[in-house]
Amino acid sequence: MYGLSSACLSQKMTAHSYDVVEGDVVVMDVKNFIDEDQTNVSLSDLIIESSLLTDTSHYTYNEDTKEVVTKGKDYLEVGQYSVTISNGSDTLKAQVYVNVNSK
Numbered sequence: 145m146y147g148l149s150s151a152c153l154s155q156k157m158t159a160h161s162y163d164v165v166e167g168d169v170v171v172m173d174v175k176n177f178i179d180e181d182q183t184n185v186s187l188s189d190l191i192i193e194s195s196l197l198t199d200t201s202h203y204t205y206n207e208d209t210k211e212v213v214t215k216g217k218d219y220l221e222v223g224q225y226s227v228t229i230s231n232g233s234d235t236l237k238a239q240v241y242v243n244v245n246s247k
Contacts, residue, residue: 158178158182158236159177159178159229159236159237159238160177160178160179160238161177161238161239161240161241162176162177162227162239162240162241163241163243164220164240164241164242164243165242165243165244165245165246166219166220166221166222166242166244166245167219167245168219168242169211169219170196170212170213170220170240170242171209171210171211172192172194172196172197172205172210172211172212172227172240173192173210174187174190174192174229175187177192177227177229177238178190178229185231189231190231191229191230191231191232192227192228192229193227193228193229193230194225194226194228194240195225195226196212196220196225196227196240197212200215201215202214202215203215203220220240220242221242222242222243222244223242224239224240224241224242225239225240225242226238226239227239227240
């Protein structure tokens, strides 16, 4: 992993929530949580941690496409999901919000 400067992540950027509608594709890419134009940290140096990526009894995560779905479904169910973004020592918290499809 590449090193970052000694300043903490929270001083260099802020994480924002990732809002989608039920049925939409949820892509666990750091670009969905961090505005690249608002930071001087290389997004490729950051790691996303979440049960969405590791809890294989509830979710299916495709490492190639970075898409995550509820196990046995082709979408992520409505809910709020916690995400941690880090560079190994500093962390930021974010959320994935999957909202009811009102179609």
